[in-house]
Amino acid sequence: MVELRKRKAPAPPPVVEKKSKPGPKPKATKKEETVAPVDDDKPKVPQVGDVLDLEAFGGDLETNEGTATSLKKLVDDSKAGVVIFTYPKASTPGCTKQACLFRDNFVHLSSTGLSIYGLSGDSPKANTTFKTKQNLPYELLCNPSYGLIGAIGLKKAPKGTIRGVFAVDKSGKVLIREQGGPDATVDAVQKIVATGSAKEEAKEDTEKENGDEAK
Numbered sequence: 707m708v709e710l711r712k713r714k715a716p717a718p719p720p721v722v723e724k725k726s727k728p729g730p731k732p733k734a735t736k737k738e739e740t741v742a743p744v745d746d747d748k749p750k751v752p753q754v755g756d757v758l759d760l761e762a763f764g765g766d767l768e769t770n771e772g773t774a775t776s777l778k779k780l781v782d783d784s785k786a787g788v789v790i791f792t793y794p795k796a797s798t799p800g801c802t803k804q805a806c807l808f809r810d811n812f813v814h815l816s817s818t819g820l821s822i823y824g825l826s827g828d829s830p831k832a833n834t835t836f837k838t839k840q841n842l843p844y845e846l847l848c849n850p851s852y853g854l855i856g857a858i859g860l861k862k863a864p865k866g867t868i869r870g871v872f873a874v875d876k877s878g879k880v881l882i883r884e885q886g887g888p889d890a891t892v893d894a895v896q897k898i899v900a901t902g903s904a905k906e907e908a909k910e911d912t913e914k915e916n917g918d919e920a921k
Contacts, residue, residue, distance in 0.1 A: 751858070751859035751883075752857075752858065752859070752880050752883060753880065753883065754880050754881065754882065754883060755879065755880060756879070756880045757877060757878050757879050757880075758874060758878040758879075758880065759878070760777055760778040760781055760874075760878045761778055763777050763778070763854075763857060763878075764776065764777045764853055764854030764857040764858070765851065765853035765854060765857070766853070767825075767847050767848060767849045767851075767853065767854055768830060768847070768848050769830070769845045769846070769847060769848070770830050770833035770834045770836075770837055770845060770846040770847075770848060771830065771834065771845075772830045775847070777854060777874075780821065780823065781874060781876060781878065783821070784819065784820065784821040784876070785819030785820075785821070786818055786819030786820050786875060786876060787819070787820055787821070787873060787874050787875035787876050787881065788820065788821045788822075788823060788873065788874060789815065789820050789821070789822050789823070789871065789872075789873040789882070789895050790823045790824075790825045790847065790854075790858075790871070790872045790873070791804060791808060791822075791823075791824055791825065791869075791870070791871045791872075791891045791892075791895075792824075792825045792826065792855060792858075792860045792867050792868065792869060792870050792871070792872070793805065793824060793825075793826050793867065793869055794826065794862075794866060794867045794868070794869060795826065795828065795867075796826060796828045796832045796833050796835070796836035796846070797832070797835065797836045797839070800869070800887070800888060801826075801836075801869075802836075802840060803888045804869065804887075804888035804891060804892075805824055805836070805840055805842055806840055807888055807889065807891075807892045808822055808824070808842075808844070808891075808892060809840065809841070809842050809843060809844075811892055811896070812843050812844065814896075814899065815892075815895050815896070815899060817899065818899050818902065820873065820895075820898075820899070821844075822844040823844055823845055823846070823847050824842070824844065824845075824846040824847065825846070825847040825849060825854065825855065825867075826846070826847075826848070826849070826855075826867050827848075827849055827850050827852055827855065827865075827866070827867055828846075828848055828850075829848060829850065830848050833846040833847075833848055834846075852865070852867070855867050858870075858872045858883060859883065860872070860885065868885055869885065869886065869887065869888070869891065870883075870884055870885040870886060870891060871883075871884060871886065871891040871894050871895060873895065873898065881898050882894050882895065882898060
């Protein structure tokens, strides 16, 4: 008699857990733009028409002869105000051209009582050599600290001078403040001389002085 063996029941298939699909990634939040705080203490660059407090404006500087001075003193010593043209470096081609243009037009530009000055960060020695060699009829101002150059907005960052021109009348009112090449800086002064605005200021001051002497 043949003995029949019972087959083992097949093992049940392993249960595979279904992986849940990951949900959508949260969108990255946009970083909030930060606004730099406004520095109210930072001096504002003067604009044409502004009246400056000359007493504290620009700090100290010196002439090419080494004499200490300031913008206020220059204005006080003038008849109608001052014109200051700025140049990057004494005795370089562009600066020589600019200085010589002011030299060649000096009589006309100063005819209304404006005093003409050149201004740079050069040393008194460098500017004296420049003035002597080019036979300049006006003084050159030395501002190695860039105090005045920076105050009138003509300082390069971090150091250096932008070519331009700046002028104020006797009351401290800004007549010119602009950047430009050698010819443009002279032309800007020609315009205010032509309008006679500086001449009127000088006339009023003279009449006031005469009136005070008569009292």
